[in-house]
Amino acid sequence: MRMHLISSLAVAALAIVVSSCEKAAPPPTPAPPPVVAEVKKPILDEAQKKMFQALPDSFGTPTEAQVTLGRTLFHDTRLSAGHDISCNSCHTLTAYGVDGQPTSTGFKGQKGGRNSPTVFNAAGHASQFWDGRAGTVEDQAKGPVLNPIEMAIKDDKAAVEILRSIPGYLPLFTAAFPEEKVAITWDTYAKAVGAFERQLVTPSRFDAFAKGDDKALTEDEQKGALLFMSTGCMACHMGPLFGGNGFQKVGAVKPWPNLTDHGRKDLTKAEADDMMFKVPSLRNVEKTAPYFHDGQTATLDEAVKMMGRHQLGKELSDDETKSIIAFLKTLTGELPAALIAAPELPASGPRTPKPAKG
């Protein structure tokens, strides 16, 4: 209605200008309309903006040699029994660090019970895994290699033997850990993988906004941010990662539809931990479907509505859901090109084990 009024006024004004041009000779050049920069009132006020935090540049300061080694190890399939699976198989770096499956496929095609979370920004979480059973990315890196349904190497000794059998690894480990007496160990392996993951940070338009550039987000995106706050999402998804900092009961208000996995209770056996899962980060969530620990939900639309229903007791309308998603998409960051490129792997030596039959 208002737009309509403004445009009819503009047409009328134009008509006056045109008609005045017709009769006046010589016509005084009509002063051009002043160019007023459109001053938009920010949607989020200063106090609300202060609740948002930008990502750091990295989650640690490893050396370049450590990062290079970690990047190589991340892609090395010889750390799997069948020589067919690396970290990158389930956390494909060019696909935002996920495998796009409801639950991951490991050794001999075995299915795990949980959805693979992204490795991007994971180093910034207070703990690792859906149930937080590892503290840091370094602790975490030791898990999948020895997990019988993931990479299925017999034990840490066998894993270290594999690394020592590949001649090209010794100079890489020595450069990365010059102070260690024995360069290739299970700990230095984990440190290198962790060092690489600590660089996997994906700043987005949202970070420009959080750092003070009001124009970095559109009005609709800011409205979505406001709705994300006022609906109550930020009670759990907070901090620079919008999650990753604590555990919450899944189905806090309305029971979760899938009760096969009990989260932290399966780990601690404490009744209070029943259905407690780590609140996942929402960075890049647009790109990391399917959603939730069990990967039961294929679309972001459905995931947001389920959160409203089960965590907050609210039925979000299509419009509200769309608005929140407009905001969530601003968290889709830029993937660091140099880090996600596949590295050249050092050649196997004579002692390197052959792949087990899969």
Ligand code: HEC
């Ligand atoms: C067969 C698929 C598979 C492989 C191979 C694999 N992962 Fe994972 N990864 C997963 C799944 C599934 C989870 C979640 C498991 C859970 O929470 O119990 C996970 C969790 C993680 C997490 C925790 C992220 C978070 O948000 O809590 C990190 C970090 C990670 N993996 C890194 C690695 C690294 C490094 C390697 C290689 C050494 C690797 N993964 C190999 C499937 C895989």
Ligand code: HEC
């Ligand atoms: C009471 C705490 C809580 C509240 C409130 C909450 N969430 Fe969650 N959110 C979680 C937990 C815990 C999970 C992990 C659930 C699981 O995997 O089973 C999660 C998962 C998600 C996921 C899936 C992420 C992934 O990678 O699989 C999305 C998307 C999400 N939440 C968005 C929202 C939105 C939008 C809101 C507000 C409408 C919201 N959440 C409110 C705790 C909460």
